[in-house]
Amino acid sequence: MIRRPPRSTPLYSSAASDVYKRQMLFKQETLTNVATEIMTKAGAPRENARIVAEHLVIANLKGHDSHGVGMVPNYVKAMLDGLMKPAQSAQLIKDSGAVLSYDGDTGFGRIVGMQAMEEGVIRAKKHGISCVALGNAHHLGRIGIYAEYCADQGLVSSHYVNVVGHHPMVIPFGGRDPRFVTNPFCCAVPRPNGEHVVLDMATTTVAAGKVRVAYMKGVPVPPNSLVDKDGLETQDASVVFSKGGGGAMQPFGLHKGYGLMVICELLGGALGGNFSMQPGNPRKGATINNMLSILIDPSAIGNLQEFDEEVSAMIDYIYDSQPATGVEQVLIPGDPERTTAEQRSAEGIDIDDNSWEDIMNSARDAGLSQSDLDPLLS
Numbered sequence: 001m002i003r004r005p006p007r008s009t010p011l012y013s014s015a016a017s018d019v020y021k022r023q024m025l026f027k028q029e030t031l032t033n034v035a036t037e038i039m040t041k042a043g044a045p046r047e048n049a050r051i052v053a054e055h056l057v058i059a060n061l062k063g064h065d066s067h068g069v070g071m072v073p074n075y076v077k078a079m080l081d082g083l084m085k086p087a088q089s090a091q092l093i094k095d096s097g098a099v100l101s102y103d104g105d106t107g108f109g110r111i112v113g114m115q116a117m118e119e120g121v122i123r124a125k126k127h128g129i130s131c132v133a134l135g136n137a138h139h140l141g142r143i144g145i146y147a148e149y150c151a152d153q154g155l156v157s158s159h160y161v162n163v164v165g166h167h168p169m170v171i172p173f174g175g176r177d178p179r180f181v182t183n184p185f186c187c188a189v190p191r192p193n194g195e196h197v198v199l200d201m202a203t204t205t206v207a208a209g210k211v212r213v214a215y216m217k218g219v220p221v222p223p224n225s226l227v228d229k230d231g232l233e234t235q236d237a238s239v240v241f242s243k244g245g246g247g248a249m250q251p252f253g254l255h256k257g258y259g260l261m262v263i264c265e266l267l268g269g270a271l272g273g274n275f276s277m278q279p280g281n282p283r284k285g286a287t288i289n290n291m292l293s294i295l296i297d298p299s300a301i302g303n304l305q306e307f308d309e310e311v312s313a314m315i316d317y318i319y320d321s322q323p324a325t326g327v328e329q330v331l332i333p334g335d336p337e338r339t340t341a342e343q344r345s346a347e348g349i350d351i352d353d354n355s356w357e358d359i360m361n362s363a364r365d366a367g368l369s370q371s372d373l374d375p376l377l378s
């Protein structure tokens with residue numbers, strides 16, 4: 001497993017409020033409590049705020065800061081602007097047994113998404129397969145959580161997701177004008193030892209949140225991630241996140257990654273939610289996800305034990321591949337998140353000072369004072 005050198009930075013202490021502006025390491029529980037309090041104050045039922053906060057912090061824990069507590073300001077703004085309904089449950093609008101259709105009605109993505117997935121699992125266990133369409137959910141966050149839930153119940157699942165509700169940020173392959181957002185795709189294969197194979201990715205070279213994090217930290221993004229206003233490649237995140245930057249993101253993997261992005265738009269958006277990025281649909285400024293999920297019970301196809309053994313044999317064969325020069329070990333999808341979660345559980349979660357400042361500003365927007373926050377941070 002990949003190991004980072006141990007960190008010497010201490011965990012956060014609330015000795016003085018100017019400490020908020022440093023790069024800091026937080027305990028999982030501290031971040032969860034702060035995020036819960038902010039979203040509750042902004043109008044969410046405490047129980048929902050807690051579930052969503054846990055979801056965000058798990059994303060941080062697994063190394064996906066782009067979908068961690070840095071999303072709190074987005075959620076608070078959506079609540080305060082009336083673009084998200086924090087108490088909303090998923091509404092079942094069509095039920096054909098193995099096929100379910102839900103309207104998320106701009107509820108918290110994590111809440112309505114998991115409600116839809118829970119019923120999807122029940123139906124897949126009954127019929128051997130289920131297909132769950134979820135439209136108009138507010139940001140679902142890290143899609144891996146829905147696939148991991150299915151995998152924990154022994155199901156294979158794949159999830160096609162589009163992102164709408166605001167202006168497009170991603171160019172089509174060979175184009176210059178943006179037409180998409182970051183359309184994530186996710187597929188998980190369960191393993192009895194819990195070390196599921198989880199491919200969970202944006203169909204852009206990097207997730208939009210990672211461009212935001214790079215912008216916040218003032219560091220370059222990886223090559224082939226962005227283009228400037230002239231359609232020329234750049235690693236400067238400000239072309240996307242600063243006002244008037246005029247740049248856009250790129251799909252990963254040339255025409256092939258772009259093709260998967262189109263499929264996510266059409267399956268997640270047009271089929272799953274009847275809500276694609278085409279300009280006839282509303283763009284009120286919220287971050288809306290539509291998701292089409294297909295859940296398969298492997299035991300409905302064949303012998304479960306043989307399937308598990310075949311998966312394990314193949315994974316062992318992959319691990320046995322000699323690493324390339326400079327690479328420590330060949331991994332399978334899901335390994336990096338497991339390793340990072342182990343490290344961050346022990347060492348704490350880094351939050352850069354700009355993101356923290358944004359979170360603190362959203363706390364104030366929600367109506368919390370410094371003295372409300374200090375006890376949570378001690």
Ligand code: NAD
Nearest residue numbers: 140141142143182184198199200201202207331332333334
């Ligand atoms: P990423 O590039 O860090 O990882 C993508 C996948 O590659 C993961 O499954 C990971 O396990 C795997 N991986 C990474 N390194 C590997 C290696 N060396 N060997 C084998 N596998 C490896 O992820 P990303 O594209 O930046 O996406 C980050 C998160 O953003 C995801 O959780 C995604 O669901 C989320 N996202 C959400 C939305 C939304 O609108 N809700 C939009 C875009 C992305």
